[in-house]
Amino acid sequence: MTETFEGIVLHTLPYQENSLIGSVLTKEGVLSFISNKNKKNAGIISPLCLGSFELTKKPSSTLYKIKSFHISNQFLGIRKSYAHLQSAFQILKTLKDSQLAETPSPHLFNLTKCYLEKLGEFENPCVLKTSFFIKFLNHEGCLRFNLQCSHCNQNSISKISMGDFFCSSCFTPQAIEFSPEELKIFFTLGLSRSFSELKKIQLDTTTEEKINGMYNELTS
Numbered sequence: 001m002t003e004t005f006e007g008i009v010l011h012t013l014p015y016q017e018n019s020l021i022g023s024v025l026t027k028e029g030v031l032s033f034i035s036n037k038n039k040k041n042a043g044i045i046s047p048l049c050l051g052s053f054e055l056t057k058k059p060s061s062t063l064y065k066i067k068s069f070h071i072s073n074q075f076l077g078i079r080k081s082y083a084h085l086q087s088a089f090q091i092l093k094t095l096k097d098s099q100l101a102e103t104p105s106p107h108l109f110n111l112t113k114c115y116l117e118k119l120g121e122f123e124n125p126c127v128l129k130t131s132f133f134i135k136f137l138n139h140e141g142c143l144r145f146n147l148q149c150s151h152c153n154q155n156s157i158s159k160i161s162m163g164d165f166f167c168s169s170c171f172t173p174q175a176i177e178f179s180p181e182e183l184k185i186f187f188t189l190g191l192s193r194s195f196s197e198l199k200k201i202q203l204d205t206t207t208e209e210k211i212n213g214m215y216n217e218l219t220s
């Protein structure tokens with residue numbers, strides 16, 4: 001059966017003499033593919049490309065063969081600086097490492113597509129990268145946004161541990177402390193639906209490292 005998918009290439013790897021294997025994020029989930037490199041234009045299938053893929057597979061197989069494809073966006077804005085590329089590849093890695101094969105996730109596909117389209121417009125790409133990390137954790141159910149302490153339910157929050165928010169009085173080993181200003185940034189990064197609002201965020205290295213620390217704690 002042949003189906004056409006809109007997809008973002010997550011990774012590719014040369015396979016045997018003339019083939020390429022890889023994975024592509026679609027609304028239907030992550031699909032693994034194989035492509036014959038000799039086919040016309042097959043060389044341009046590379047990570048960080050958005051396109052339309054005509055795929056076919058045997059009912060018993062999980063590996064799709066690329067019948068034809070058309071690349072519609074190579075996200076050239078991201079390719080202007082190493083920092084932008086690094087952020088984009090961290091987003092792709094998050095998806096590659098976390099998503100089960102062929103498990104539909106249209107929301108995650110749309111979020112990734114929007115973020116990659118906008119990433120080049122951001123002077124500091126880490127703003128969109130950390131925003132993606134927080135939204136991704138929230139989407140996966142790993143983060144439970146709360147303004148009151150999850151433990152005592154009384155005090156305002158000041159730290160995050162394993163995806164839960166706590167006050168300064170409750171004992172939470174290895175929690176990451178956030179100042180009120182940092183928490184405001186955290187909530188805006190994670191909950192804002194406006195790119196213009198995200199562009200106003202001044203993300204300093206300390207806050208970024210705390211968010212990365214929280215992300216690593218939940219994903220490693």
Ligand SMILES: [Zn+2]
Nearest residue numbers: 149152167170
């Ligand atoms: Zn508390």
